[in-house]
Amino acid sequence: MKLLRHRLVWAVAALVTLIVVNTISRPTFLSITLQDGELYGSLIDILRNSAPLMLVALGMTVVIATRGIDLSVGAIMAVSGAVALTVIEASPTPDNLGVVLVAIAVAALVSLVLGAWNGLLVAVLGIQPIIATLVLMLAGRGIALLITGGFITTINSEPYQFISQGYVLGLPFAFLVSIAAIVVVALIERRTALGMLTEAVGINPEASRLAGVRSRGIVWGAYIASGLLAGIAGILYSSNIMAADANAAGLYIELDAILAVVLGGTSLAGGKFSLAGTVVGVFTIQTLKSTITFLGVPPAVSPVFLAAVVVIVVLVQSPRTRSALARLTRRRTPAGGARIDPEAAS
Amino acid sequence: MTLPMDTDVPSSPTDRGAVAVAMRDITVRFPGVLALDGVDLTLHAGEVHALMGENGAGKSTLIKALTGEQRIDAGTITVDGRVRELRGTSDAQEAGIATVYQEVNLCANLSVGENLMLGGEPRRRGAIDWRELHRRAGEHLRGLGVEIDTRSRLSGHSIAVQQLVAISRAIMQEASVLVLDEPTSSLDRSEVERLFAVVRELRDRGVAVLFVTHFLDQVYEISDRITVLRNGALVGDYPVDELPRPELVARMIGRDLDELEALSDSSARVIDRSGAPVIRARGLARRGALEAVDVDVFDGEIVGLAGLLGSGRTELARLLAGADHPDRGHLEKRGTPVRLGTPRHAIAQRIVFSSEDRRAEGVVPDLSVAENIVLGVQARRGWMRPIAAAERDELVARSIAELGIRPADPNALVRNLSGGNQQKVLLARWLATAPELLILDEPTRGIDVGAKADIQRKVAELARAGLAVVFISSELDEVLRLAQRIAVMRDHRKIGELDAREVGLDAVVEMIAQEDPAPSPEPATSAPRSRT
Amino acid sequence: MTDTPVALGARPSLRERADRFRARRASWIPVSAAVGILVVMFAVGQAYFGNFLTPRVLSSLLLDNAYLIVLAVGMTFVILTGGIDLSVGSVMAFTGILCARMLSEGAPTGVVIPLVIVLGALMGLATGVLVQVFEVQPFIASLAAMFAARGLAFVVSLSSIKLEDPFVLALQSTRLAGGGWYLTPTGIIAIATVVIAALVLHFTRFGRTVYAVGGSEQSARLMGLATARTKVLAYVISGTCAGIAGVLFTAYSGAGYPLNGIGTELDTIAAVVIGGTLLTGGTGYVLGSMIGVFVYGTIKVLISFLGAEQSWTRITIGALLLVFVVVQRVIVARSSRS
Structure with missing residues (x-):
């Protein structure tokens, strides 16, 4: 549970998913070849680009x-x-x-x-x-x-x-x-x-x-x-x-x-x-x-995918989505993790 | 002085108007705190009713309950004989309750007339009829005795006029209940007069007015009745002529003697005032905030600033600490003139200031306890010379132990700490910079009893060790127990100084509650001297 | 500042009248500054070149910038509510290329044009919903729309599509001429957009709510105004305008091209700001935005008259934007102090 709350978890999950999808669809994705003492491969290209x-x-x-x-x-x-x-x-x-x-x-x-x-x-x-x-x-x-x-x-x-x-x-x-x-x-x-x-x-x-x-x-x-x-x-x-x-x-x-x-x-x-x-x-x-x-996909069309990523990210971060999620989890744990905030009174 | 805690709500006498609002047994709970505990409030048509209380008394929560901004956990609100459930501001408006806040809730970028009519503009063939709009707006304002050009932009007018427009709008919506939430805080005397003329006009028309302010003079000038709250509970509801000022102040402040064990020797300490004071202010003034004030603080001395909210106590503290710029006056640090342009300069002079607004101006909530504690020291060293890890751990561990910060975890985020522990973290931050003058504005406000006692004990101990302290608190008892000398503030001025060994609570209360001798004081060039 | 009650009925002195004018019309000052700059540029151009202020040059000013005027009108609505819309350039490209493609494939003009305008409005609606319902910053929400529209433009076609539809071409080529002056249907559409927008902003509750939201959203909500609907609608209007601009730009360039309108959102924002609309919202006029576009267009013409690099256009616009923003900053700082 604590791991899920770590702020890097979503980004890492997205990266790993992409790598897995790539590896499945083109098995050479992960392969790196050594040529004249220099490394080549899709991953190396990604690193360079x-x-x-x-x-x-x-x-x-x-x-x-x-x-x-x-x-x-x-x-x-x-x-x-x-x-x-x-x-x-x-x-x-x-x-x-x-x-x-x-x-x-x-x-x-x-x-x-x-x-x-x-x-x-x-x-x-x-x-x-x-x-x-x-x-x-x-x-x-x-x-x-x-x-x-x-x-x-x-x-x-x-x-x-x-x-x-x-x-x-x-x-x-x-x-x-x-x-x-x-x-x-x-x-x-x-x-x-x-x-x-x-x-x-x-x-x-x-x-x-x-x-x-x-x-x-x-x-x-x-x-x-x-x-x-x-x-x-x-x-x-x-x-x-x-x-x-x-x-x-x-x-x-x-x-x-x-x-x-x-x-x-x-x-x-x-x-x-x-x-x-x-x-x-x-x-x-x-x-x-x-x-x-x-x-x-032509590279020119790639903005559509980026737009989708932006929308997903902002929706996940949106206060409204979060409070909706919080309501769901609270219903499951009635004791609730409500933070004590005595200052709200003043 | 006797301090009755009985809640003497009188039965409605025959000469009062009909009951406009009856709030009964209002209870509001926040996590861990009972903000309102079974409070009653009765407003009659055609009366001005003052709601009084210090910080944390529950005034704003009660008003929010009436204006629909705060849901109540128990109790009933009856408006014009009908029990209402107010779920939002629109519910309150529909019930005929209008509110005017200290911050004017209008659109300053639009014209006066438009602000009056927004949402209800007269239209002809579908288009807004501007001529008719300004005619109606002007007519309405004149009916209230206000003459302003309705086509002028609202932002060009003073806050006072903007507030008159806000009130006029409220009345235009046919409100039968008008809530005025500290509308006079930033007005000068003639502006207050203008506002009061309108309020009286409304009262005579049968509107019930609930007036919240911290200016006693104004309460006695315009109110018919006073309701006093303290610590979320009702103290009482009184006709204004049956509650003399000292009684009112005493009821607002109250005393919680049991909290203050083992401090009585602090105020009794004799201070050596022969050398140069740590800080000496002469004629310190800032327009609209403070009229020329003189004050000295010596080594080992705690000077208390007594006075109600808005009396100028916070303003003085901010000027002493470089948080605001003074317009006039000068400061001497140990006999040497200093200019404190920014808090950074003040800290370099070993003058530190802890703001009353812990959340907005104190803690950095998303940083850890350790980071919050070292922030002041680190800021002074500059970013290139980070505090060594060992030194930092030692400093943080010592602070946590000495002040009893809980949880005793340097890596806990400050946002997750209770108010009292946040305050201790702030105190630790300032002490880490090795100050010579410590200015504390309401360090014990809204925190639990244990933390309060810890902080009081620590302050007394520091002063005994030679630190000069300026201490501000809404709780007079606290000031009286800690300080050796008390500067009394009222209406943005220092009205006197009292020796804490010689006077008691009653003398201070009396001084704060005094009626203003001069009806319209010009900005004084020098503050009145000590009256003791 | 202006507390002194203005005695109605009595004849006001010159000074009182000046005060009253200032109190009532302060928000027009930035617009008049833009008009001033425009006049100065005209005067300088005429003095320097001698043949600058001709009916031909002035007429082409409207023709060349018709699409930008329409975009600026939509942007003005959004900025007045305190938001920003970065998507207008790519939405214009998307609707433009889609219009060209559908027409080239024989779809009837009467269907295509309304359809692409509605698509623009829908893009605006999506942005508005993200901003209002999901509390996404306008900058980010319109950024997503910008990406989406640009990508969709390339989905429609990766290369330029020549326009052959006689009706759309006529929008550009029809000239109502007289004495050297001329007016094209695109210019008429731009002017009509400005007039309709000005009337909506001045004479409807929706229009006044746009200003109220920009002045203080919280106050507007407490006054019981429909703030949520108004904000979303402002983005819908901006999207609609971008749709119209797509058609106009396609007519103007005679082809649809998915790379059209890169950086146009910046030109539009600059024109709106130069036209006297405060980026903080609540103050400004579509008329000012139109003047801002003319300032932009005149800079372009001046630079081409000078034979200098067109890159000076962006530099000059950037500099002008800076001057206006700094001046606005000073005005805001001064009014908050009083």
Whole structure:
């Protein structure tokens, strides 16, 4: 019973169900082959392809924990990719590792600034997060188009391509990037006091203020982190297609990321967050997409399935559904687990 | 002073109007608490009836029972001779009961006229007839002696006017019973006069008015009868001229002497006031909240703030702790001027404040006991320097043991703790920051007797060890037992200071209940000096 | 602020009249700001290019943005209740492609058009029920509808379908011309939508309840108004408008395409906000939203006159949105302090 109440249980159950369905319908799903010291297989593809969403969803988790939301992540991805590719394209030696590193650094810095801009609007000017990040969501792709001069910039750069296609220690480099991001975010949130203070601000902003928490800085930092992670995701995406497509890069990724966070058991109302839950949520969504593709459904139609998932998740979380379920269980156990709340009287 | 607990509900004399509402034996149970215990309330047509009581007395529960927002567990409600089952606000409205709250329940984005007529707009050929709507609205307002432009937006008007509009709407719905739930809390004197003129007009038209307020002057100015509640029980129902103010205050406050063993020596302690005080406030003021107040608190001293709800006691505490910004006045910490722009600044100065609103401004319910306790310390250290696990476990374990927090589980979520234990967690949070001044606003409100005694004992002990404390409580006895000095607050001012060793409950009650000498006090530039 | 009773009958002084005007018409200020911006853009365009304010340019402003006006009208209803509808762009794409496909397969026009509009309304109904009955945040509920409609658009067809139905094409090609000015049936439909919506909002109980819910849902409920029905209906109206916009956009582009309307929900929200509707609900006018769409359209035209990248459109809209949101924030902060 206690296990059933754990907040990860639904997400894990969904993931396991998907894997089982896949394994039954295509037995090769679980098989992983070793070729020239590099691993291949459907699962490996899922791990690699999930990297951009993983980065964006990690940032989104922290922002949502502060009672916020970041709609601009897709646009930041587009800008970041455009910046990186423009730097490489302008260089006479696109295969030079130094050039690629500079391009990555500049793109990351620009994303960080864009995240800081969102944070400024939300934390300092007090604008609703949805609207504040909507501004950049609107303007961001325009900026990306300006950077690329209105074209889809394409490049040939081996070091840059390595980011999405390369292998290290037999594993896709992109997957290792997302692992690194998970570890870094988890260390910063859980090995320092940041996670606890973020949750406190998200759960009860006024109590946190009275306790002396610097909530403005914490909220601002969350948007900066989200911007930076989205920027790295943009680099991964553009490396995968070796092009900066301002219109397609990160399209709808904010919605996938929000969905992953919610699937992982973090409430959109803010407060307690679960990075592990988000990781499971991302893998669930990526597996779902892979399943849809495998089933022969055109990828374009996949939003219908995502819509179904969203509806199921929100219905499960809906207060009305919960109270209906609670009524059912109470009828079964008449003693009832009603929580004693003497304060309700005052 | 005698404090009769008998419930002397009088038989209806002949000169009173017909019974409009009769609530009998109303009982409301919340999990673990009896919020209302067989309470009676009788409203007559054409009278203004005041409902009085301190925090937790059951006033708001009783009103909610009458307005249909709270289901009752036992008892009957009779409106105009018919027994009613009020399942929601619409049932109450249908029965002719209208309510005006402190927070105006109108749509400020719409015009005055529309707010009066929403849901009942006059229509011509299916479309709303705006000319007719404003004509009727204006006519109705003028009938009540209110002249305002019905086409103006409601949000452009003061709260007082908005409340007049809310009352007018209620009357327009042909209400025979009008419930006014603390409508005057944020009004100034002339606005109150305007509101009262309308209330009198309604009374003369035969409306039964139930008036809830914590301003004694207003009760005596407008009410015909007073019903007093305490701890969810009826104390009595009195004609206003048979209940002098000190009697009323005494009946509202009551005394529970048995709860306060072993504290009597706290107020008797002699305080050394020769050095610089821990905090010295001069002319501390905030518009609409507090008129210039002077106050000093010395090492080892407990200063009690006495006064009814809304007297300015909480406002003073918040200004001392940086929770709100003062408009005027200055603060000195141990002789050095300080500016406390935020609670963070105050905590850096070792001044901590525990709010009266435990849920909204105190605990972080979804975090654990341990996290709630270290929150203050951690906030001061910044996020990059987390408290070492060993240090944290030690601190939490010590707090749990010293304050007797139950369950004694550092990982329990605070939302699952009782009110008393939540309060102890908050006290632990503040003590962990090693404060020099501890400001406690109603730390014992709505908690069980055992936890109350624990907290009182702890506060007395801390002060004896040298901590300066500002202590606020609706229960005067508690203040009298703990504090060495009592600052008495009324109408957003400090009206005097009393030495707890020299005075008793009666003197404080008398001071709180005093009639206001000046009918319209301008914001004082300096508070009246001590009267003892 | 305006407690001073206005003496009725007596002749008010100029100052009193100014005060009264302010007290009564404060909510029109953001709309007039949008009109101001539009006028300034017209003036600047005319001064710079000389051939900007021509009947042709102005007529095409209505023609090019007819679908957006209809979407903005529906969005205004939702935002006035304090909600948001992200699904309008994809619902427009879905109804548009479905319309094109059914017509190309020979279904009668008189059946197809009402059918797709009803489908749009049903999508709105689903969103409204999620919001009202299941207490899902409007953002998430309309997000689900957005996904669903986009996916369904691809279910209908993965590629563009050319439109050959003479009636629908006539909506676009028929021109009531005069002195260089012209008006198409699509433009008339857009104007009619605005007029009907304005009348509904101003003269019906439903319309006033929309404003009351946006002002304070709790107060509206305590006043005994039908808040639940009103909120659901607002989403139904938005869905219906998206259905109409689907037909208009298909007529405008001469084809149905499942990728139509990506990002249109953002353009619509931006136009509504620029037109003076507060995102917190309760304040705003469909007329303002129409002005907002014209501001959006004029920015597009100006940028194409300049020969600059069309990407500047989104950037300018984003910047304008920011300015309006910050100004609204200041207004709200000031009014809550008084």
